[in-house]
Amino acid sequence: MGFFDDKQDWLRGVFAQYPDTPQGRRAALMPMLRRVQQDEGWISPERQEEIAQILGTTATEVAGVMSFYSYYQALPTGKYHLQVCATLSCAIGGADELWDELVQELGILRGDVTPDGLFSIQKVECLGSCHTAPVVQVNDEPYVECVTKARLHALLRGLREGKRLEEIVLPGKVGHEVHVRGEEVGV
Numbered sequence: 001m002g003f004f005d006d007k008q009d010w011l012r013g014v015f016a017q018y019p020d021t022p023q024g025r026r027a028a029l030m031p032m033l034r035r036v037q038q039d040e041g042w043i044s045p046e047r048q049e050e051i052a053q054i055l056g057t058t059a060t061e062v063a064g065v066m067s068f069y070s071y072y073q074a075l076p077t078g079k080y081h082l083q084v085c086a087t088l089s090c091a092i093g094g095a096d097e098l099w100d101e102l103v104q105e106l107g108i109l110r111g112d113v114t115p116d117g118l119f120s121i122q123k124v125e126c127l128g129s130c131h132t133a134p135v136v137q138v139n140d141e142p143y144v145e146c147v148t149k150a151r152l153h154a155l156l157r158g159l160r161e162g163k164r165l166e167e168i169v170l171p172g173k174v175g176h177e178v179h180v181r182g183e184e185v186g187v
């Protein structure tokens with residue numbers, strides 16, 4: 001069964017927002033990708049093909065659009081998809097060490113999901129919050145900022161306990177710390 005088979009009303013509503021032309025129809029690509037991503041946590045090759053057929057385009061074009069946005073996942077993700085910014089400010093602040101810590105703690109690499117289905121990890125480009133580097137984002141929640149190893153472990157512990165992000169208390173202050181290799185070293 002296709003993902004959109006039982007979502008025809010939703011699909012009609014999306015198409016109604018765009019001109020009734022082949023180009024207008026293809027404008028529905030983004031909302032369709034977003035819907036699959038939200039419901040299934042990733043957009044499999046089968047879903048990419050299904051979207052392409054509905055829109056009268058190719059799976060290659062769908063994959064091309066997806067590759068431009070880190071939000072769209074072409075690999076399975078866990079309940080909590082941890083995105084570690086690896087660009088310059090975060091790299092200087094210890095993003096590589098945080099990544100190694102995650103790999104060791106969770107026992108997974110990019111593209112894996114922990115056996116309990118909870119976690120997947122990904123390095124991403126600048127999240128636009130360089131002044132609070134290093135930065136980690138869980139799913140599409142607000143950023144976790146000034147991440148140290150201690151804050152990272154507190155984050156994982158809280159998520160494992162089923163807490164919402166805003167309920168998790170992270171050690172240390174936010175906003176003015178100096179970090180080196182994932183450790184807080186001064187203000």
Ligand code: FES
Binds near residue numbers: 089134135
């Ligand atoms: S370099 Fe990480 S948020 Fe900009």
